[in-house]
Amino acid sequence: MTSRPYNFAYLDEQTKRMIRRAILKAVAIPGYQVPFASREMPMPYGWGTGGVQLTAALIGPEDVLKVIDQGADDTTNAVSIRAFFAKTADVATTTETEAATIIQTRHRVPETPLNEGQILVYQVPIPEPLRFLEPRETETRTMHALGEYGVMHVKLYEDIARHGHIATTYAYPARVAGRYVMDPSPIPKFDNPKLDDCPALQVFGAGREKRIYAIPPYTKVVSLDFEDHPFERTKFDSACVFCGATDSFLDEVVTDDSGGRMFVCSDTDYCEKRQSKQATVAVEEKDAAE
Amino acid sequence: MTPRPSDLLVVEALDKAFILHLHGGKRLPVVTNVSFSVARGECVVLGGPSGVGKSSILKIVFGNYRSECGSIRLADGERFLDIARASAREIVDARRRLMGYVSQFLRVIPRVSTFDIVAAAARDAGLEASAAKDRASSLLTRLNLPERLWSLPPATFSGGEQQRVNIARGFAGEHRLLILDEPTASLDATNREAVVELIAERRAGGVGFLAIFHDDDVRARVADRVLDVSKFSEREGA
Amino acid sequence: MSAPLLVAEGLFKRYGSIAACRDISFELDEGEALAIVGESGSGKTTLLHLLGGLLAPDSGAVFYRGRDGASRNLFEMSEAERRALMRADWGFVHQDAARGLRMNVSAGGNIGERLMALGDRHYGRIRGAASQWLERVEIPLARLDDSPQTYSGGMRQRLQIARNLVTAPRLVFMDEPTGGLDVSVQARLLDLIRGLIAEMGLAVVLVTHDLGVARLLSNRILVMKQGEVVESGLTDRVLDDPQAPYTQLLVSSVLAA
Numbered sequence: 001m002t003s004r005p006y007n008f009a010y011l012d013e014q015t016k017r018m019i020r021r022a023i024l025k026a027v028a029i030p031g032y033q034v035p036f037a038s039r040e041m042p043m044p045y046g047w048g049t050g051g052v053q054l055t056a057a058l059i060g061p062e063d064v065l066k067v068i069d070q071g072a073d074d075t076t077n078a079v080s081i082r083a084f085f086a087k088t089a090d091v092a093t094t095t096e097t098e099a100a101t102i103i104q105t106r107h108r109v110p111e112t113p114l115n116e117g118q119i120l121v122y123q124v125p126i127p128e129p130l131r132f133l134e135p136r137e138t139e140t141r142t143m144h145a146l147g148e149y150g151v152m153h154v155k156l157y158e159d160i161a162r163h164g165h166i167a168t169t170y171a172y173p174a175r176v177a178g179r180y181v182m183d184p185s186p187i188p189k190f191d192n193p194k195l196d197d198c199p200a201l202q203v204f205g206a207g208r209e210k211r212i213y214a215i216p217p218y219t220k221v222v223s224l225d226f227e228d229h230p231f232e233r234t235k236f237d238s239a240c241v242f243c244g245a246t247d248s249f250l251d252e253v254v255t256d257d258s259g260g261r262m263f264v265c266s267d268t269d270y271c272e273k274r275q276s277k278q279a280t281v282a283v284e285e286k287d288a289a290e
Numbered sequence: 291m292t293p294r295p296s297d298l299l300v301v302e303a304l305d306k307a308f309i310l311h312l313h314g315g316k317r318l319p320v321v322t323n324v325s326f327s328v329a330r331g332e333c334v335v336l337g338g339p340s341g342v343g344k345s346s347i348l349k350i351v352f353g354n355y356r357s358e359c360g361s362i363r364l365a366d367g368e369r370f371l372d373i374a375r376a377s378a379r380e381i382v383d384a385r386r387r388l389m390g391y392v393s394q395f396l397r398v399i400p401r402v403s404t405f406d407i408v409a410a411a412a413r414d415a416g417l418e419a420s421a422a423k424d425r426a427s428s429l430l431t432r433l434n435l436p437e438r439l440w441s442l443p444p445a446t447f448s449g450g451e452q453q454r455v456n457i458a459r460g461f462a463g464e465h466r467l468l469i470l471d472e473p474t475a476s477l478d479a480t481n482r483e484a485v486v487e488l489i490a491e492r493r494a495g496g497v498g499f500l501a502i503f504h505d506d507d508v509r510a511r512v513a514d515r516v517l518d519v520s521k522f523s524e525r526e527g528a
Numbered sequence: 529m530s531a532p533l534l535v536a537e538g539l540f541k542r543y544g545s546i547a548a549c550r551d552i553s554f555e556l557d558e559g560e561a562l563a564i565v566g567e568s569g570s571g572k573t574t575l576l577h578l579l580g581g582l583l584a585p586d587s588g589a590v591f592y593r594g595r596d597g598a599s600r601n602l603f604e605m606s607e608a609e610r611r612a613l614m615r616a617d618w619g620f621v622h623q624d625a626a627r628g629l630r631m632n633v634s635a636g637g638n639i640g641e642r643l644m645a646l647g648d649r650h651y652g653r654i655r656g657a658a659s660q661w662l663e664r665v666e667i668p669l670a671r672l673d674d675s676p677q678t679y680s681g682g683m684r685q686r687l688q689i690a691r692n693l694v695t696a697p698r699l700v701f702m703d704e705p706t707g708g709l710d711v712s713v714q715a716r717l718l719d720l721i722r723g724l725i726a727e728m729g730l731a732v733v734l735v736t737h738d739l740g741v742a743r744l745l746s747n748r749i750l751v752m753k754q755g756e757v758v759e760s761g762l763t764d765r766v767l768d769d770p771q772a773p774y775t776q777l778l779v780s781s782v783l784a785a
Contacts, residue, residue, distance in 0.1 A: 150645025
């Protein structure tokens with residue numbers, strides 16, 4: 001069986017240009033959802049086609065790609081997408097945040113701070129933050145155009161009325177550059193502060209909904225709240241059992257059938273780095289002691 | 291004719307006819323060339339047989355019926371407002387401050403209590419909430435309406451009780467001219483007396499009255515002048 | 529006397545060959561309540577939507593005098609301005625309360641929405657204002673966090689009124705506000721509306737087919753027939769001494785209970 005070679009990164013060049021034009025518009029209007037002609041991809045909607053198209057349009061032969069899913073490099077989706085790009089673009093891949101030039105992520109922001117020159121590509125299911133209260137697309141577009149965001153606070157009001165506090169814990173809406181309100185994709189609200197004043201370029205792609213939006217580097221991103229119920233980062237009661245981190249987002253892992261559980265860092269690279277540093281320090285201390 | 295400073299109301303050359311479009315445009319004349327005046331503190335009673343147009347004249351003065359021609363000048367401080375030519379806004383304002391009307395029959399929204407009906411009328415006239423309540427209590431008491439009725443809507447009251455609520459409402463404001471259409475028709479002697487006293491008090495304060503009284507006795511006691519409306523009538527007495 | 533609040537000038541609206549509104553002009557002052565009555569097909573609802581800026585006329589204009597004193601043509605404003613006006617200065621009470629409410633949001637959220645839309649960011653204060661208004665429209669405070677799905681028709685209508693009045697609008701449009709409600713519920717609601725109009729000095733444009741409601745709530749009335757105003761004036765005068773043939777027909781057709 002002959003295999004026809006793919007164009008670099010799967011998409012044809014004209015499509016990439018179309019997507020790059022959309023990205024440029026998105027960067028020019030931070031937080032604004034730019035419609036784009038989302039292509040048929042070799043994975044179904046809901047599996048990251050938006051993010052994959054963004055990466056495909058941005059990636060070059062010299063890039064180093066990292067792909068994470070819920071913070072982990074080794075889950076099915078991360079592995080598949082990484083393999084996809086390895087096959088169609090033959091680019092170097094990595095699990096180390098600092099070594100990557102492009103990081104495609106599903107539902108988490110890496111713990112390691114990003115730097116200028118890096119691009120974070122988010123996979124977005126529903127780009128429209130107003131959708132839950134306003135089903136009409138015509139109306140939501142008008143609301144964004146006119147900056148009519150009162151209804152976003154209605155949602156937060158409802159949370160407080162029902163639960164006593166703002167119960168939204170992921171996909172927490174934020175205002176970009178003081179203008180557009182966006183849904184940062186289903187990242188935990190723990191990650192929201194990382195969006196603000198980030199040195200890297202952040203781009204968001206929704207394949208099924210056909211929208212691209214972006215936060216340029218060093219842009220102000222403010223999570224919505226009330227004066228008397230200010231935005232609070234999630235705090236964990238425990239530390240990671242592997243590396244002892246108290247400042248990273250923890251996954252809860254059920255260990256047995258009798259309710260045993262442990263908390264571990266969601267960001268596998270971050271956790272492993274910490275563990276190896278601790279191991280190195282332990283060895284050095286042992287050497288010094290001898 | 292120029293109104294005198296003591297005049298409260300000057301009516302001149304009013305004509306009224308109904309055109310019944312549903313009956314082929316038949317013209318039903320009511321009154322013609324009606325002229326009279328009411329001075330401050332004066333009580334002018336309209337007399338004449340039933341059906342001669344007395345009620346209609348009251349309604350024209352109040353702005354409830356339209357007059358084909360003529361003028362209805364109502365004193366407003368130093369100036370006069372011609373009700374026949376006034377805009378809706380001016381008439382609404384005049385009814386709030388200057389002239390009140392007690393109709394023959396009580397017409398109110400169901401389910402509103404007697405007390406609230408009277409207090410609301412006082413508030414509309416400009417009294418603030420607690421003063422309005424005081425006035426409502428005072429009037430209802432004077433008209434011998436027992437307190438146990440105050441929280442009830444008047445729809446189930448007797449004719450006489452309803453009429454007393456009507457009177458209380460009419461007297462709840464600060465109007466300078468009060469128009470009364472048979473206010474004592476359903477009342478017994480005690481309550482007729484209460485109404486006579488109320489009228490006397492207001493007159494002493496300069497309020498003018500234009501009224502129709504069914505009762506000869508009451509008429510004799512309150513009227514300064516009785517105007518026989520038959521002379522304005524184009525109708526036969528019924 | 530200050531300038532009128534709302535001025536309609538030569539409004540025309542056609543649907544194909546049917547003229548829903550023909551050359552309608554009138555003025556409305558601050559604090560004045562105007563009823564527009566007529567039978568089905570008279571054009572009264574179309575007129576209400578034109579006045580409220582929800583529908584554009586084929587010709588004619590509607591001028592609104594803003595809080596700054598300047599009169600502007602509604603249809604020469606940008607959509608942003610018009611929407612801002614509707615949020616801050618106006619209210620619109622629909623016949624079907626579900627159209628004027630967010631049915632999946634609590635009563636408190638419904639009432640507070642306008643405040644949040646105008647920039648209020650203090651939960652406690654918003655909730656306080658919503659509570660006050662709930663009491664003012666005589667809905668038990670315990671229902672503040674319930675969704676209007678659980679409310680009766682009369683309660684929904686009262687909630688809709690609260691939602692509209694929380695920002696103290698200057699002008700409120702009402703489309704058959706008691707239509708479809710049980711008679712016993714109507715009476716109380718009418719009294720509430722009447723009281724609020726008087727207390728807040730609201731200007732009101734009210735569309736109704738019910739002459740009793742018009743008499744109760746309005747001081748002026750427009751009688752419409754087939755897109756035209758056949759008679760207008762003081763409400764009690766037009767209803768007690770109707771001049772136009774159609775008005776006489778309308779008035780004589782009302783059944784007394």
